[in-house]
Amino acid sequence: MGVHFAEAPASTLIRESVALPAEARAALRTKGLRNNAQSAAAKAINRVKPFPAVFVEVKDLLERNGLEKIYTKRSIKMIDEMTTVLEPAPLPDFVETKYVKDITSRALSYIKAGFPVHFRGPSGTGKTTLAMHLASKIKRPVMLIHGDEEFTTSDLVGGEYGYRLRKVVDRFISRVLKTEEDMVKRWVDNRLTVACKYGFTLVYDEFTRSRPEANNILLSILQEKMMDLPVGRGGEQPYLKVDPNFTAIFTSNPEEYAGVHRSQDALRDRMITLDLDHFDYDTEVAVTRAKSKLSKQHVEMIVNIVRSLRESGKCEFAPTVRGCIMIAKTLKVQNLTPSKANGVFMQICQDILASETSRVGSKTNQNRVREIIKEIVEKELSRGRTIDTPEETDKENIALDVVSDNEAEDKKQQIESLVGIR
Secondary structure, three states: OOEEEEEOOOHHHHHHHOOOOHHHHHHHHHOOOHHHHHHHHHHHHOOOOOOOHHHHHHHHHHHHOOOHHHOOHHHHHHHHHHOOOEEEEEOOOOOOOHHHHHHHHHHHHHHHOOOOEEEEOOOOOOHHHHHHHHHHHHOOOEEEEEOOOOOOHHHHHEEEEEEEEEEEEEOOOOOOOEEEEEEEEEEEEOHHHHHHHHOOEEEEEOHHHOOHHHHOHHHHHHHOOEEEOOHHHOOOOOEEEOOOOOEEEEEEOOOOOOOOOOOOHHHHOOOEEEEOOOOOHHHHHHHHHHHHOOOHHHHHHHHHHHHHHHHHOOOOOOOOHHHHHHHHHHHHHOOOOHHHOOOHHHHHHHHHHHHHHOOOOOHHHHHHHHHHHHHHHHHHHHOOOOOOOHHHHHHHHHHHHHHHHHHHHHHHHHHHHHHHHO
16 A cells, blocks of 8 residues: 655645736736736646646746746745645555445545544554545645654744845935845744645644644644644734644554653544554455565465464564565565575565564564464465466466367277277
8 A cells, every 4th residue: 555645736725826916917918928827827727737836937937037026925935835735646556445445434424524533553554554545535735744752833833944134225315325134033834834724634644753742732723723823923813713624634653652652632532533453364465465566376375474473472563564565575576486485485484574573672582483483384385375476377277278188189089989990
């Protein structure tokens, strides 16, 4: 499973911000460039050109013709804000089984009802991929945030980054020089503010890795649909009304994971949590096969080994579908099959699964897990579930056809000889 990211067109924003002021339209009309600017906007609205490329094109058009001064500060600010906007699109090898469809359908129903969704579960259960897949179903531009221990509220809302210098030189009287300089701090909205302002979908991945106090700003956003803005943001209103199209999707690991903080009860109470576990058998086979391009029979053997190790309950951490993908991809790259790896398959399974299931680094524990993996692999190989490669299978089928044809010819000759005798 995977997600492809592209720049978001955000047609509503384009319609709103490409509308240049009256003096800009007049200047463009004078130079015969208005149609060019409108064409650039139309292409972006129709998703021919990704956003924010249209802003850059219009800006360059104005600058080439000496009209850069009429380009609005608001549009320039929007170009800076939109550089982190994403539009998720499913990859060609994305796997959507009954299990995935069921979770997606439930989550979409909660979002349509106006509630944020929280995917919680151990690593390797597809939380982030499902979150991005869900975001693609909502069909709105996405702002992606990854939780971090060092995050503060300003990392979500915005802050003062750099300075803006303004200098005025007055030479109205030739013999008098008058200068005026003004330097102010430059405020930049961060991703949470941009998402709330324009109604984007917020994907907050591993949000419990941020300190709880940094996430307090989310309480009023999710409940009252209002966002408190810092005083230093400027002359705008101290509150921002959250756009009705704003949607939030959260993911997190269990609290016993390293680097994970306990979330506020008030925040968890404002979202609907879906606890995810390991994929079912069919989904694990489909995901591993899509990622590795290995044959189904060989993928099933790998999945059986990983699931047997998981169900044994003798590992510090249960192996996930990531282990299946790692083993399958390694075999595919080396052009090997489990039955003809000459011991390499056993070594690959031990290396990958031992490192995934034991994170303490104890040598005794590593050896114990390797012995368990060895028993499981040998048992799986002895069952004869591995088949030959498709090329060899085709050769065998051709050989069988030849044998069948020879047998038929022999029978025909026997019948003819019997008829002749009679």
